[in-house]
Amino acid sequence: MKTLVITERDESDIRLGSLSAIGFAQSLPASVVDTLCVADVCGVNPTADAHAAVIAAAVRQHSYELVVAAATTYAKDVVGRTAGLCGGSMASDVIGHRFDGEQLLLDRPMFAGAVTATVILNNSPRFITVRAAAYNPVDISSVNSLSSLDTASLDVDYSDVPSAQWKSLASRASHRPDVTEAKIVVSGGRAFKSSEDFERLVGGLADGLGGATGSSRALVDAGITPNDLQVGQTGKIVAPDIYIALGISGAVQHLAGMKNSKTIIAVNTDPDAPIFSVADFGLVGDVYEVVPQLIAELNG
Ligand SMILES: Cc1cc2nc3c(=O)[nH]c(=O)nc-3n(C[C@H](O)[C@H](O)[C@H](O)COP(=O)(O)OP(=O)(O)OC[C@H]3O[C@@H](n4cnc5c(N)ncnc54)[C@H](O)[C@@H]3O)c2cc1C
Incomplete structure (x- = not known):
């Protein structure tokens, strides 16, 4: 299954949740990391719509069958939009998976965790966000070595992207770790x-x-x-x-x-x-x- 993993970074490194998403992707059969996709986003407003357009371009141009990301606030905003643009199927917040023959079965909580549904994604490309705590993160050093991989430029048409625009951006500095990543x-x-x-x-x-x-x-x-x-x-x-x-x-x-x-x-x-x-x-x-x-x- 040709797989694209969407990773998030903070100022210093790839975020822990993304390392878990890579861990999930690597647990699937025949998963190989071979290319980094790079898009020129100069002058583009970094809204969820624009990010979804970039990822959709990567999926189309490289024929990815599966897109994986950590179930973060960012992914909630972006991955569902991308699945919509690509006409794919999606399961969010996956906490476990197994195979029934060739079929990938995905467990995801519903109704505030009161029940766990097992779902199958029928349409390709498939989009999956995984709950970081449910999967072991891969070692960061194995990911940092990705910078030596081939890079593939993406040709993205931003003309269709809805014209929401950032007026300004204020961030709240904190000396504490992120609540989703702290021990x-x-x-x-x-x-x-x-x-x-x-x-x-x-x-x-x-x-x-x-x-x-x-x-x-x-x-x-x-x-x-x-x-x-x-x-x-x-x-x-x-x-x-x-x-x-x-x-x-x-x-x-x-x-x-x-x-x-x-x-x-x-x-x-x-x-x-x-x-x-x-x-x-x-x-x-x-x-x-x-x-x-x-x-x-x-x-x-
Ligand atoms: C659709 C929906 C989604 C929601 N999503 C969330 C969510 O994501 N997260 C969330 O947290 N809630 C969510 N809520 C709200 C949730 O139902 C509760 O109202 C909320 O969690 C209550 O917060 P609390 O425990 O701080 O307050 P309370 O329920 O009022 O509890 C306060 C507690 O503090 C104790 N207490 C009071 N004074 C002291 C003291 N001095 N020392 C020690 N203990 C003291 C009391 O005994 C009490 O147990 C959601 C509700 C809805 C309807």
């Missing part, structure tokens, strides 16, 4: 009354542990935390080694984004909070009392 995630919920409290307590504990911060939707809706920290069904899906839920009740929509974490620790004043049903360690207590003690302990 430790400290998340805060409605218990926190202000951005300052969140930063001092959730941020302080995350920094002490070298982790990322996450948030329930309640805090995002209240304007206390930014949108990109939201964990859950309509936020980011995470599966870190350790997930610490501070003052989060454990609504099913939040659990959908973090219940596959390896170890879950919860602090909540309510001993009956649903979060305790998925927690490996639980502490009934007030985050305003418990968290400063944890931070003080970590700071020695």
Whole structure:
């Protein structure tokens, strides 16, 4: 199956989720990485429509049968559009796969993870996004060696691309790792009354542990935390080694984004909070009392 893997980079390197997408692609029979596709995007607005046009051009010009990417916010925006442009079939957020004879069976969660559907993609080209936590990332050194591969230029016609245009771009600098890539995630919920409290307590504990911060939707809706920290069904899906839920009740929509974490620790004043049903360690207590003690302990 001729396969294209879409990778994402941050300032320094290929992102961890993309390494998992490559891991998935390499687990398929006869997968060989041989070419890097390069498109000239000078003067093109880097909108999802434009990115989809570039990827569709790569698929058409190189006759790719399968396109794989990590199930990230970027991929949610771009890969479905590309499948539409190519008239292909798509499965998103795949968490497992197997073969039935020649047929590739893909498992993907539905209804906030309440059920897992097994799907078959009938139309080629096939588009698959995989949940990064479900697949082992390949070693970064094996990917960095790709820079020595042949490069294939793409001929992209941008005239059909809808003319949405970036007016400006503001990015929120953070010294913390991305919530989807961190091994430790400290998340805060409605218990926190202000951005300052969140930063001092959730941020302080995350920094002490070298982790990322996450948030329930309640805090995002209240304007206390930014949108990109939201964990859950309509936020980011995470599966870190350790997930610490501070003052989060454990609504099913939040659990959908973090219940596959390896170890879950919860602090909540309510001993009956649903979060305790998925927690490996639980502490009934007030985050305003418990968290400063944890931070003080970590700071020695
Ligand atoms: C379609 C849809 C999609 C959604 N998507 C998401 C999503 O992606 N992510 C998400 O998180 N939610 C999502 N939600 C919202 C979700 O249903 C819950 O409303 C939300 O998760 C609740 O956030 P919370 O746990 O912070 O707040 P609450 O449910 O209000 O819980 C606050 C918890 O804090 C505890 N507490 C209060 N004070 C303290 C204290 N001082 N110390 C310790 N504990 C304390 C309380 O006992 C309580 O358990 C979605 C809802 C819908 C309908």
